[in-house]
Amino acid sequence: MSDLRSLYQEIILDHNKNPRNFGLMGDANRVIEGYNPLCGDRYTIYLKLHEDIIEDIRFSGAGCAISKASASVMTTVLKGKSIKDAEALFERFHTLVTKESKGFEDAESLGKLAAFAGVSEFPARVKCAILAWHSMKGALRSNTKSVSTE
Numbered sequence: 754m755s756d757l758r759s760l761y762q763e764i765i766l767d768h769n770k771n772p773r774n775f776g777l778m779g780d781a782n783r784v785i786e787g788y789n790p791l792c793g794d795r796y797t798i799y800l801k802l803h804e805d806i807i808e809d810i811r812f813s814g815a816g817c818a819i820s821k822a823s824a825s826v827m828t829t830v831l832k833g834k835s836i837k838d839a840e841a842l843f844e845r846f847h848t849l850v851t852k853e854s855k856g857f858e859d860a861e862s863l864g865k866l867a868a869f870a871g872v873s874e875f876p877a878r879v880k881c882a883i884l885a886w887h888s889m890k891g892a893l894r895s896n897t898k899s900v901s902t903e
């Protein structure tokens with residue numbers, strides 16, 4: 754278990770240091786801002802939707818390591834997915850970071866997203882981990898311009 758923990762920690766450190774799909778997107782057709790006032794995390798999520806497929810997804814902004822790594826991993830996972838798959842993954846990720854009892858055993862099938870299983874032990878960080886996901890979901894649903902975790 755401690756090996757798994759350190760692997761997960763490495764994934765988070767790596768994505769915080771070298772965030773994937775980071776930067777502006779000129780031809781996005783959905784843009785949404787997400788803000789977590791508890792921690793000060795603030796990101797913009799850019800989506801290029803073609804019919805019901807996420808053709809491209811990027812993010813910009815700043816915040817703590819957990820929030821940035823979470824946004825980065827999310828973009829790598831969601832690119833090419835359908836809206837339906839993205840919403841299903843949102844539910845699974847939400848469960849992963851909020852349900853203490855589940856934690857690691859349920860996590861394996863989630864791939865890199867499983868790196869955030871440990872967040873459930875730190876309730877104050879759950880909003881950091883989920884911010885980009887809430888924003889993404891808001892962007893899928895409508896033309897909402899911003900979401901806040903509060």
Ligand code: ZN
Nearest residue numbers: 792794817881
């Ligand atoms: Zn944070």
